Amino acid sequence: DVVLTQTPPTLSATIGQSVSISCRSSQSLLHSNGNTYLNWLLQRPGQPPQLLIYLVSRLESGVPNRFSGSGSGTDFTLKISGVEAEDLGVYYCVQSTHAPNTFGAGTKLELK
Amino acid sequence: QVQLTESGPGLVHPSETLSLTCTVSGFSLTGYSVYWVRQPSGKGLEWMGRMRYNGDTSYNSALKSRLSISRDTSKNQVFLKMNSLQTDDTGTYYCTRAATVAPFDYWGQGVMVTVSS
Numbered sequence: 001d002v003v004l005t006q007t008p009p010t011l012s013a014t015i016g017q018s019v020s021i022s023c024r025s026s027q028s029l030l031h032s033n034g035n036t037y038l039n040w041l042l043q044r045p046g047q048p049p050q051l052l053i054y055l056v057s058r059l060e061s062g063v064p065n066r067f068s069g070s071g072s073g074t075d076f077t078l079k080i081s082g083v084e085a086e087d088l089g090v091y092y093c094v095q096s097t098h099a100p101n102t103f104g105a106g107t108k109l110e111l112k
Numbered sequence: 113q114v115q116l117t118e119s120g121p122g123l124v125h126p127s128e129t130l131s132l133t134c135t136v137s138g139f140s141l142t143g144y145s146v147y148w149v150r151q152p153s154g155k156g157l158e159w160m161g162r163m164r165y166n167g168d169t170s171y172n173s174a175l176k177s178r179l180s181i182s183r184d185t186s187k188n189q190v191f192l193k194m195n196s197l198q199t200d201d202t203g204t205y206y207c208t209r210a211a212t213v214a215p216f217d218y219w220g221q222g223v224m225v226t227v228s229s
Contacts, residue, residue: 001173039216048206048219049157055213092157096215100172101147101159
């Protein structure tokens with residue numbers, strides 16, 4: 001199975017600060033059809049996860065544009081440009097290129 | 113609007129079988145796939161398996177021998193059955209919709225399952 005390694009495991013930020021989360025894959029996530037099925041989810045405390053970004057960099061409908069995704073192959077990054085209080089929670093990367101889908105271990109974003 | 117709702121028993125005894133139902137609305141099971149994902153308390157997410165829009169299923173190899181996913185399109189329901197439950201199967205079980213390029217776009221609220229004698 002594909003292993004996704006997220007760093008850092010915990011991130012402390014102040015409101016307005018910009019932060020980045022890394023997700024590295026044990027193998028390329030480029031599908032034979034040309035798509036790269038790397039997604040980012042946010043799970044707020046006590047809530048189910050929500051989709052933020054799919055296909056590496058496409059923003060899900062309704063997600064603020066302070067969130068952005070980038071990367072290719074095996075290295076991917078989620079950036080939050082100006083953290084807001086509602087962004088606190090655990091961020092997961094998840095790949096859907098190779099069966100089975102696999103998740104990173106998560107990055108907890110907390111207030112400094 | 114799109115909704116997914118999980119239901120099932122909150123308590124299962126060790127070695128017994130877990131049966132969960134995901135009832136969906138706002139979309140067709142013949143147009144979208146549905147995944148099952150679980151989360152042990154305080155831990156990360158694990159993909160369990162899926163019911164594809166065409167009726168095909170696939171499973172996490174770690175769970176495949178214990179897991180079965182089926183559906184009733186007339187009732188807009190997807191079912192999960194997992195046997196031989198142990199205490200480390202305790203956690204929250206979610207169903208989530210999978211669009212072709214944007215999987216995990218809608219989630220149910222989850223159902224908490226405790227495995228205990």
